[in-house]
Amino acid sequence: MVSTGCAAAVGLFAGCAAIPPLENPVLVRPDADVENPILVAPGAPTPAGYAEVVERTLDALDDYFDIKPGSRLSGIIETLPRTAPGFEQFWKPGTPDNRERLWATFQSIRHYAIVRIEAGERGGFRVYVEVYKELEDLPRPAAAATGGAIFREEATVDRRVEAATPVAVPERNWIPKGRDPAFEQVILRKIQRAMYR
Known part of the structure; x- marks a missing residue:
């Protein structure tokens, strides 16, 4: 009796664990990728059309x-380069890729974009978007306390005014890390929606 009840319960719950059907209305499909460059404002390229494309892209x-x-x-x-927001700054717009957001949470990363607008071969304008990311490279960690005290066998400190120099600011170098295609897709979709609204 108990084994029959267990078998019925397992069969009942196993039926609930099936894969949802393909026509499930809850299934959300991601946006299709937009080709880069996109063709906008089809037709003969005119100065007014170019001005509109530039304005919508800006x-x-x-x-x-x-x-x-x-x-x-x-x-x-x-x-201009902009520091990438991580998960701690969820309200700021940035890359939609969760992996990149996680990386930006623990590292200093910045993005910058270059957009090229050209007349298309068969009319319209081609808009080509490139978003680059860079990783900050410091000589040592920003809040490191090691190496602050150096004991030398020299005479006392020279306190003349002309010997004083401004406080040294650590030099910031940025390591190129390639392009961010997910961020490019967000901007391309936004340009495309702006042109055809």
């Missing part, structure tokens, strides 16, 4: 980066 980039001053007519938009 609007999309402005949500993530500060834009470097430059010429709108050059077709290249560069941004």
